[in-house]
Amino acid sequence: MLSHRLSRTVLPLHYALHLVPDLENHTFTGSVRIEATADQALKELTLNAIELNVSSAQVNGQAVGFSLDTDLEQLTLSGLVAAGPLTIDLEFSGILNDRLRGFYRSTLNIEGQDHTVATTQFQSTDARRCFPCFDEPDFKATFGITLDAPSGLLAISNGAEVSRTSLTPQVDRVVFADTIALSTYLVAFVVGPLAATDPIDVGGIPVRVIHPPGKGHLTQFALEVAAHSLRWFADWYDLPVPGGKVDLVALPDFAFGAMENLGCITFREVLLLVDPEQATQQELEAVAAVLSHELAHLWFGDLVTMRWWNGIWLNEAFATFMEMKAVETFRPQWDIWTGFGTSRAAALDVDSLAATRPIEYPVETPADAEGMFD
Numbered sequence: 001m002l003s004h005r006l007s008r009t010v011l012p013l014h015y016a017l018h019l020v021p022d023l024e025n026h027t028f029t030g031s032v033r034i035e036a037t038a039d040q041a042l043k044e045l046t047l048n049a050i051e052l053n054v055s056s057a058q059v060n061g062q063a064v065g066f067s068l069d070t071d072l073e074q075l076t077l078s079g080l081v082a083a084g085p086l087t088i089d090l091e092f093s094g095i096l097n098d099r100l101r102g103f104y105r106s107t108l109n110i111e112g113q114d115h116t117v118a119t120t121q122f123q124s125t126d127a128r129r130c131f132p133c134f135d136e137p138d139f140k141a142t143f144g145i146t147l148d149a150p151s152g153l154l155a156i157s158n159g160a161e162v163s164r165t166s167l168t169p170q171v172d173r174v175v176f177a178d179t180i181a182l183s184t185y186l187v188a189f190v191v192g193p194l195a196a197t198d199p200i201d202v203g204g205i206p207v208r209v210i211h212p213p214g215k216g217h218l219t220q221f222a223l224e225v226a227a228h229s230l231r232w233f234a235d236w237y238d239l240p241v242p243g244g245k246v247d248l249v250a251l252p253d254f255a256f257g258a259m260e261n262l263g264c265i266t267f268r269e270v271l272l273l274v275d276p277e278q279a280t281q282q283e284l285e286a287v288a289a290v291l292s293h294e295l296a297h298l299w300f301g302d303l304v305t306m307r308w309w310n311g312i313w314l315n316e317a318f319a320t321f322m323e324m325k326a327v328e329t330f331r332p333q334w335d336i337w338t339g340f341g342t343s344r345a346a347a348l349d350v351d352s353l354a355a356t357r358p359i360e361y362p363v364e365t366p367a368d369a370e371g372m373f374d
Contacts, residue, residue, distance in 0.1 A: 004072055004365050005136070010045050010086070012036045012134045012141040014178075019103075019131070020148040021118040021191050026096040026105055028118070032131050034088040034141075042081040048128035048135035049075035049092075051102070056091040073125070073366060075132050090132050102129025106253035108192060108212055117192030119251055119266065121259060124309055124373070125366040127184035138307040140181040147174045149191045156210060157189040158182070158263040160245045177244060179262065183305050188261035190249055197223065202230045205241045210249040211273060218273035221284065222248055222291055229292045229326040233299060236325070242303045248272060248291070258290050260297035260319075267294075285334060288327050296322035309369040313359040 012034050019030040038045070045059070050073040057066040057077050064079035077088070096105040096118055106117040120130065128135040149155040151172050155164075159177035167173050179187075195213045199206035200223055207226050209219035226248060230241055243263040250269040258267040271290045274283060296319040306315050327336055350356060363369050 002072060004074075006046060006048065006074075006134060006139070009040055009042060010036050010038050010047075010134075012139055014142045014144065015131075015133065016144045016146075017131055017187075018146045018148075019189070021096060021103070023096075023105075023116040023118055023150060023153075023191070026098075026116070027093065028096055028103060028130075029091075029093045030131055031089070031091045032133070034090075034133070036086050036088060038081055038083050038086055040083050044076055044078045045081060045088075046074050046076045047088075047132050048073055048125075049132040051097075051129045052092045052094045052132065054090060054092045054132065056089070058087075058089040060086055061089075073128055092132065094130065097129075100253060100255035102126040106192075106251055108194075108252050110193065110213055115193045117190065117194065117251065119190045119192070119249075120188045120261075121255060121266070122187060122261075123185040123259060124312075124369040125185070127187055133184045135184045137183040137185060137305050137309070140183055140305070142181055143179045143187055145176045145179075145187075145189060147176075147189055147191060148172070149174055152193075153191055154194045154196060154210065155189070155191045156247050156249070156264055158187060158243065158261060160206075160263075180242060180303075182262055182302065186261050186302055186305075188259070188264040188266060190251075190264065190266070194249075196247075199245075200227060202227050202246075203234060203241060205230065205244070205246055207246045208248070209272065210247055212250065212252065212269070215250070215273055218275055221274050221276045221287060222272050225288045225291045225330060226295065228330045229295045232326050232329055233296060233322065236322075237299050239299060239303070242298050246295075246298075258294045260294045260301055262298060262302045265294045267291075281334065285327070285331075285336065285339075288330060289323055289336075292326040292330075293319050293323035296326065309363040309372050310360050312369075312372045 014035040016033040021028040057064050064077045066077050068075050108115045108117050145157045147155045155174040157176040158179045162175045162177050164172050164174045194210050197209045197219050199208045247264050249266045250272045254268040257271050274287050300318050301315050
């Protein structure tokens, strides 16, 4: 039986990723240079890719043949490779899909006019839909990301913006700082007609909320929760906030509640933007819980990551525990552990059913990995 898992003979070290999204035609082009190392001589090497049109492949500066296996979601490059350092250069293109996975498009309505936002959701195995990569969580590497974005639109990624230069009157090139070593599923970028709050300083880390225009008045509660939780986690873990900045991004179309991409945390809009004068306590608790949960992941999930998807239960369970601890200190009067006890009782009831699966079971395919989030 052919395996969806990649060989460990080649280990990625750094990705230099350049993407050019076309928001009008809902497409993108890109290139990636992967610095890697091989522990033995190879006749071919394999990485992940799916739903991409790969137009060029080079290894150590030499053109090589390549083939795409759509069933295994793998791109195989042919040609002799010596043991030691190697460089993989690939050029590709794809579709900004409307399926809320990979590099996808979201629609933002501003004063009755629809606008496209290009954004990402890579967990668990969808980075490969945006760029060829070693798309398994233990293949950590640093990322240097460059986006060619329409002038006047916000462009953000995991790292802080290093430079923004005009290529043409219509297009800017935005370069971001290299990340710490990350799993591919934590890489993120967003391009669109969004606004940003002024950053607040939390222990030397700038924190912003990225939001649709006209909704800046709904960001203050999230900033308050973020400031409290980041300080509390940094003290509890006895480690500074990983990464150089924290952007909290409210998106109109998002498949999950939120996603803990390092430095570029994405949210379903209603779980980040709220008016505390109008919202119920239940609504405020939901925002505080989701936000604290994602911030807890910056340490447990991003900085420290499970080797494979069968361990995702611990990744999520510990973040949920830490979320509760942070929110408890943020608003003691909410008495959130009482609600936790009710939820735990319901979970134990479901756990007693004959059809309930174990929290950990073998994960072999992308579908298996996705199924771990049931």
